[in-house]
Amino acid sequence: MLTKIHNFSAGPGILPAEVMKKASEACINFKNSGLSLLEISHRSKDYVEVMDEARSIIKQLLELGNDYEVLYLGGGASLQFGMVPYNLLSDSGYAAYVNTGTWASKAIQEAQKIGRVSVIASSEDKNFSYIPKKYTIPSDADYLHITSNNTIYGTQIKEFPKSNIPVVCDMSSDIFSRKVDANQFALIYAGAQKNMGPAGVTLVVIRKDMVGRTTRKKLSMLDYAVHIKGESMYNTPPVFPVYVVLETLKWLQANGGIAWIEKMNNAKAELLYNEIDTNPLFYGTAAKEDRSYMNVCFLLHKPELETIFEKTTKEAGISGIKGHRSVGGYRASIYNAMPIESVKVLTEIMKEFAIKHG
Amino acid sequence: MLTKIHNFSAGPGILPAEVMKKASEACINFKNSGLSLLEISHRSKDYVEVMDEARSIIKQLLELGNDYEVLYLGGGASLQFGMVPYNLLSDSGYAAYVNTGTWASKAIQEAQKIGRVSVIASSEDKNFSYIPKKYTIPSDADYLHITSNNTIYGTQIKEFPKSNIPVVCDMSSDIFSRKVDANQFALIYAGAQKNMGPAGVTLVVIRKDMVGRTTRKKLSMLDYAVHIKGESMYNTPPVFPVYVVLETLKWLQANGGIAWIEKMNNAKAELLYNEIDTNPLFYGTAAKEDRSYMNVCFLLHKPELETIFEKTTKEAGISGIKGHRSVGGYRASIYNAMPIESVKVLTEIMKEFAIKHG
Numbered sequence: 001m002l003t004k005i006h007n008f009s010a011g012p013g014i015l016p017a018e019v020m021k022k023a024s025e026a027c028i029n030f031k032n033s034g035l036s037l038l039e040i041s042h043r044s045k046d047y048v049e050v051m052d053e054a055r056s057i058i059k060q061l062l063e064l065g066n067d068y069e070v071l072y073l074g075g076g077a078s079l080q081f082g083m084v085p086y087n088l089l090s091d092s093g094y095a096a097y098v099n100t101g102t103w104a105s106k107a108i109q110e111a112q113k114i115g116r117v118s119v120i121a122s123s124e125d126k127n128f129s130y131i132p133k134k135y136t137i138p139s140d141a142d143y144l145h146i147t148s149n150n151t152i153y154g155t156q157i158k159e160f161p162k163s164n165i166p167v168v169c170d171m172s173s174d175i176f177s178r179k180v181d182a183n184q185f186a187l188i189y190a191g192a193q194k195n196m197g198p199a200g201v202t203l204v205v206i207r208k209d210m211v212g213r214t215t216r217k218k219l220s221m222l223d224y225a226v227h228i229k230g231e232s233m234y235n236t237p238p239v240f241p242v243y244v245v246l247e248t249l250k251w252l253q254a255n256g257g258i259a260w261i262e263k264m265n266n267a268k269a270e271l272l273y274n275e276i277d278t279n280p281l282f283y284g285t286a287a288k289e290d291r292s293y294m295n296v297c298f299l300l301h302k303p304e305l306e307t308i309f310e311k312t313t314k315e316a317g318i319s320g321i322k323g324h325r326s327v328g329g330y331r332a333s334i335y336n337a338m339p340i341e342s343v344k345v346l347t348e349i350m351k352e353f354a355i356k357h358g
Numbered sequence: 359m360l361t362k363i364h365n366f367s368a369g370p371g372i373l374p375a376e377v378m379k380k381a382s383e384a385c386i387n388f389k390n391s392g393l394s395l396l397e398i399s400h401r402s403k404d405y406v407e408v409m410d411e412a413r414s415i416i417k418q419l420l421e422l423g424n425d426y427e428v429l430y431l432g433g434g435a436s437l438q439f440g441m442v443p444y445n446l447l448s449d450s451g452y453a454a455y456v457n458t459g460t461w462a463s464k465a466i467q468e469a470q471k472i473g474r475v476s477v478i479a480s481s482e483d484k485n486f487s488y489i490p491k492k493y494t495i496p497s498d499a500d501y502l503h504i505t506s507n508n509t510i511y512g513t514q515i516k517e518f519p520k521s522n523i524p525v526v527c528d529m530s531s532d533i534f535s536r537k538v539d540a541n542q543f544a545l546i547y548a549g550a551q552k553n554m555g556p557a558g559v560t561l562v563v564i565r566k567d568m569v570g571r572t573t574r575k576k577l578s579m580l581d582y583a584v585h586i587k588g589e590s591m592y593n594t595p596p597v598f599p600v601y602v603v604l605e606t607l608k609w610l611q612a613n614g615g616i617a618w619i620e621k622m623n624n625a626k627a628e629l630l631y632n633e634i635d636t637n638p639l640f641y642g643t644a645a646k647e648d649r650s651y652m653n654v655c656f657l658l659h660k661p662e663l664e665t666i667f668e669k670t671t672k673e674a675g676i677s678g679i680k681g682h683r684s685v686g687g688y689r690a691s692i693y694n695a696m697p698i699e700s701v702k703v704l705t706e707i708m709k710e711f712a713i714k715h716g
Contacts, residue, residue, distance in 0.1 A: 024385035221436050
């Protein structure tokens with residue numbers, strides 16, 4: 001008998017058990033067609049329905065109107081680091097970026113290969129442990145780029161900046177985890193492998209007026225206009241990952257949508273942060289007001305206890321809580337599909353650990 | 359009880375039943391870890407093993423040495439249409455392309471966005487129904503680009519051109535279907551969704567001396583050097599599709615490898631072409647010497663019989679044989695995983711159809 005595994009992996013991360021069951025079934029017999037989802041044409045009626053539904057559910061969940069387009073693209077969010085400036089950064093203009101960690105830094109580096117970039121705010125001075133605020137957004141920049149949640153440093157934007165220029169947001173690690181007014185963004189992108197589905201597909205939500213902003217000669221696969229025209233099927237899409245995204249979002253919707261999951265996510269995060277703040281052995285690494293409700297980073301006051309803490313958590317079936325090397329210690333990723341019961345297993349262990357080793 | 363479906367789809371196409379069973383199981387419990395393959399970290403030991411094995415099995419099957427690198431990338435072969443010239447086509451040089459159909463034409467269009475292109479041969483004059491031969495390969499071009507098999511027009515290169523310049527080959531639709539000396543190519547790319555696995559991942563095999571050929575400032579995700587350095591995990595790879603590719607290639611290897619599958623593929627293609635050539639109702643569209651052994655294109659002499667032929671094949675469980683609109687009629691794709699029994703079902707129907715309607 002296997003120990004139940006509590007999957008705190010930072011991404012690819014936990015997905016709902018019932019979604020994985022559906023994915024498993026679709027590998028054998030998709031929609032009772034007698035064919036596997038892995039071998040059907042993406043132009044078949046059964047699959048076109050999946051893609052259409054996968055695009056429309058995004059608009060429902062984000063409450064977006066017809067001024068937005070929804071795309072599912074291959075290549076990962078890392079490809080979007082390049083595609084965003086390739087499509088939006090003009091030859092004579094510049095783009096404003098806020099640097100809140102590893103992924104924002106990569107987005108900046110890629111944009112610099114395309115054109116001029118101004119880093120208007122950064123939290124690099126304190127190892128990205130907080131979210132910069134009160135910066136001035138230049139009114140003449142082509143767009144502002146921000147990262148809503150930083151998996152590695154465990155910080156999250158709680159209040160989005162008011163901006164008169166288009167705002168592009170990398171929401172890879174917290175999309176669909178909380179109520180956000182999506183209409184304030186010109187473009188949102190998110191790798192699927194946290195709250196949405198498996199690795200291999202990236203969501204792009206783009207306001208239509210963002211298309212055709214630059215005259216640069218574009219490779220078709222890097223041109224949002226081409227993918228919009230192709231209804232996200234300009235080329236063969238990542239068929240299976242898109243299906244799993246749809247099933248994950250249907251699970252979210254059926255259970256009460258974003259209002260429901262936000263309540264759950266708050267309860268999980270508060271439970272864990274409360275334990276960190278009251279337990280004498282541990283401390284959090286991110287500024288309290290900027291703490292991520294998706295990735296909870298914490299350290300032991302006494303690093304000599306690390307080996308035994310890791311042994312204890314492992315024995316309890318806790319998986320994937322080792323922190324990123326840039327921060328060290330522990331990172332518990334508590335994405336949408338993580339049940340509060342798993343967080344309780346972790347907090348109970350922390351409590352017992354304090355009694356034994358405090 | 360479902361009728362058995364005979365999947366002649368042009369791609370995504372048929373995969374071995376036992377591979378789909380393994381994929382289905384991995385969605386629930388991967389390598390007995392208690393976790394689904396869809397929710398595990400790509401940096402976990404269990405998955406790094408998959409990627410390593412998936413890279414090494416390519417070298418075994420293609421008999422390649424250490425002068426080649428193997429990459430699994432997102433974005434599809436269509437992204438390679440751009441990445442190839444982006445990495446290999448110099449600012450002052452030009453690239454030579456052979457135009458054998460829709461996909462080659464797209465590759466040419468994308469290359470023209472990067473630099474100078476010379477189309478040195480084309481079969482467009484006869485609706486791409488043959489493979490151009492006896493063209494002269496310019497010795498000063500940066501590379502020659504060819505397409506080994508043309509899904510839409512049902513043609514296939516039987517003898518690869520001798521070239522003194524690096525040869526890049528799009529093998530999306532016939533890789534691993536027949537014995538080919540892979541060492542003659544500088545770069546091979548192939549979307550997975552025909553003989554290798556599901557949609558969502560593309561194989562790139564690149565000879566190391568092809569890296570760093572151009573000084574152009576490159577987006578990281580479009581730079582082969584970056585992916586080589588990252589051992590095909592510069593960013594989160596398409597985890598599940600790569601796993602299914604590995605299982606498909608292990609199936610191929612366990613059954614006798616390329617020598618075995620080539621024999622099978624020859625038998626299937628000869629059976630079907632023989633029926634087309636002897637049946638009074640049908641005729642093939644491709645030049646006989648250039649006929650594809652993967653995609654068999656044929657038409658009815660009397661188009662008025664189409665409706666009834668389609669009804670007859672559908673009732674027999676035959677799926678996906680409608681021809682592409684560029685050619686019309688029928689296209690039976692008989693990829694590696696297609697059993698000869700399914701081809702026999704089709705040829706029997708054609709025989710009976712001739713008796714009834716001939």
